[in-house]
Structures are given as C-alpha cells and as structure tokens.
Amino acid sequence: MAILPAEGTSFEVTIPVVVIGGGATGLTAALAAHDAGAEVIVLERDAVPTGSTSLSSGLIPAVGSRQQRAAGIDDSPELFAADISRKTGGTAPHEMALQVARASGPLVDWLADSHGVALDLVTSFLYPGHSALRMHGPEGLTGAHLQQMLLAAVARADIDVVTGASVQDLYADAEGRVHGVRFRRPDGALETLGCKAVVLASCGFAGDPEMVRCHIPEIADAACCGHLSNTGDAVKWGVALGAAVADMDSYQGHGSVAHPHSIPLTWAVITQGGVLLNSAGKRFSNEMLGYSEHGARVAAQPGGTVWDVFDSRAEAVGMAFHDFREVGKLGAIKQADTIAELAAVTGMPADAVVAEFDLIAEAAASGKPDRFGRRFSPAEVLQPPYRAVRVSGALFHTQGGLVIDTQARVQRPDGSALPNLFAGGGAARGLSGTGSGGYLAGNGLLPATVFGRWAGEGAARIAADTASEAGAS
Secondary structure (H helix, E strand, O other): OEEEEOOOOOOOOEEEEEEEOOOHHHHHHHHHHHHOOOOEEEEOOOOOOOHHHHHOOOOEEOOOOHHHHHOOOOOOHHHHHHHHHHHHOOOOOHHHHHHHHHHHHHHHHHHHHHHOOOOEEOOOOOOOOOOOOOEEEOOOOOHHHHHHHHHHHHHHOOOEEEOOOEEEEEEEOOOOOEEEEEEEOOOOOEEEEEEEEEEEOOOOOOOOHHHHHHHOHHHOOOEEOOOOOOOOHHHHHHHHOOOOEEOOOOEEEEEEEEOOOOEEOOOHHHHOOOEEEOOOOOOOOOHHHOOOOHHHHHHOOHHHEEEEEEEHHHHHHHOOOHHHHHHHHOOOOEEEOOHHHHHHHHOOOHHHHHHHHHHHHHHHHHOOOOOOOOOOOHHHOOOOOEEEEEEEEEEEEEOOEEOEOOOOEEEOOOOOEEEEEEEOHHHEOOOOOOOOOOOOOOOOHHHHHHHHHHHHHHHHHHHHHHHHHHHHO
C-alpha cells in the first residue's frame, strides 16, 4: 500500500468519484454521490461484497425517523448524543455525535424513500445504553439482508460495482490531492483509474494482527470474528498523505460469540435477565454494561470461554434474530429443566450456579444493585426451563481511524482538510471514544451510513467543482 506520485501519470479512464469498499459505507456513499449528480464507481476487493456489514445484525440507531415518530417515541438528537457521551465517558467528540444524531433519522427515511431500503423500528427490547427505542433494522435483523438491499439499490441506480478489485496504491500530488488509484485483479494484473475525489470505505484494521497488537493489545489474542479483509489500508493511505488519526485503541468487541461456531449470540437475551457464567459457575461482571467491553473480559476467563445462560422467556426474544436461530439449528443451545440439569449439560458446579441465582433473586427482591452494579427486576430473574450457550470473546471491528469533519473530509493534524479525500465507517474515527467500553449498540453502522452519505455528497461537490474549474480554464 503506497502513495505514488501523480506527476507524469496519465489515466486512460477517469471516473469523477471513486469509492474504495463495497460495504454499507461505500454503497451509501455511492448512492449519495449518484443522487448529487456525480458519476461514481465502487471498487471492492472481495469477489462478493460483504464486509463488516454482512457480519452485523443490520441495526442502525436513528432519531426522528418516520417510524419513530409514528410510534410516538420520546427521543431527540440531544438525548442520543448524551447517551453516546455517557457511554464513552465524554471521550467521543460531542459535536460530531450531535450532528450524526441529527442526520440519523433523515438518513433512514432517505434510504427508504429514495432507494427502497426500508428499515423497521425494533420495539421488542431496549439495548443497553440507549434511552429510547431507536434501533432500525431489516426484516430478520441481519446485516447480510441490509447489505443485499443496499446492493440492490446500487444496481437500480446503475452504479458500477467492480469486484475482485483490490486497491493497492493511490496517486497523489504534493498537496495531497488524489488523482487516481491502482488496483490488482485476481489474476495479478494491475489497472489504474483516474478520479476527481476518493471515498475511503474499506473499514478499519481488525484484520491486521500487527496493527491490532500495536494499538489494542488487550484484544490481540482473542479471535477476530470481523471481516479479515479489513487490513487498515485506509488508515495507512491517510497517514501517508498527512492525515490525523484518533482513538486508535477503540474497537467493538463481543462477549457472546457461540463457540466454536463463531456466530454472535444476540445480547438481547442478556437484556432479558441473561447472565454470563465462567467454567466455575461464577459471574464476573455487570453484563448490562454492553457486549463490546465483554469481548476482552470473556477472553480473559479460564479457557477463554463462558456460558451465556438465559431462559425460555429470553429465548423468545432472541428468536427474532437470524443469527440466534442459526445457533439453535447447530445444536449449540443446551436445555435444562433444573439447575442440576443445567450443571450437567454445561459442566459447571451446581452449587456455584445455585449461589449465583440466589444472589440475583436477592438483588431483585431488594431492588438494589447486585455486587457488580447490575439491577434485576423480579421479572428478569431466570426461571426454568433454562438455556445455555458456550460463548467466547472476540474482536469484530475497530472504531478509531482517520479524523474527519462533518462533511466526512479527512483532516490533517492542524484541522485543515485534504483536498479531495473522504472517509467513513471503520476507516474514520467513530463515536466510541477510547477502548471498548464506549461502543454503543449500533454505533458501527450508524457512522458507516451517515458518514457514507456525507462522503458521497462531499465527493460529488468536489468532482463538480473540479469539472467547473477545468471548463473555465
């Protein structure tokens, strides 16, 4: 991955806007650029565009969408931004969070109205850290479905998506303006393409073990259940062009990935009273802090796996999720009518499990937080029949990256913008602050799509301005 000199390089073909990456960020950017009147092309490394989007649950938190208003949900961008600030301990950029929150509802409506990407408001449960019901997702609640809807929208718009095109290098001048890209085909052939603006939409660096160990050593030894093509290319190019980076230790982990199946078990069952028990039958943290911070905590338990324990009531909520149903089809969900049976099917000591359940019942009856600070309502105390899934902790995707402004323009350390470079999603600094504890459910796809829309619109403006300047000269 290199920045090559643009001087003396000619390109047989020039497309005004080049988008690198065919996930939610890239496809949203392409749609936005197209709507703004620009000719755009998407270059995707893989043979089939999937990326981190397809591995997600497809949920986008949004405020003020048509569905949220119709449901009478009391919410506001200010409340959403406050939720982000609280979750990150104030380490996320507040103004950016507020602007993203304001853009989130219009984004969901635009996707539906202009491109047929209809997302429904999830009202069955509230994710930890969110003060209102604001999650929007596709039918089946899978990222793969969202990805397919975005690909269909791009096809309807007649936007070219070139697969098997692994971008290797950018051509730039001394001012940092990108004039073109060079990409490699599966047969090894190299091709070049000129451009007026570039959108970096190739996600973060979870697939680069060296970068992970350098910036996020706490999760370096856990499995990466994210997209392994996320090798930090965008960050490397941006830094080489003089861009600023921030929050490089920020990431989304997951503390409940079915083992050894590597399928995320929805955290919805935890919100219904589910708990995590290690091999000794002991709880070790407040599960309601969120699933991201539990990636490293679960990985640190003896053997690197724990049991996600819930009941049939919680299972009914989990069944709304495709991944949960797939875990069930694989036989990973153990069933037990008594605690003794639960101990037998999991190998945990029965007396330890009984002790934990007794403590939960006591906390629920008292109305006070338990020893980890979690509150249980009486309705959340687990009841037979019980369910249990062996789970591991994992890294999904990184949340730090290139610093951008509210037009998704990549910034230098002095706050000035690079001439024609845009970034979104995992390629850009997100809204999760530092570490893993700041990740709020949905805040991967939220900046992916909002930043993507901003980037596409901004790239189209730059391309139009450049064409106007060329015409005037």
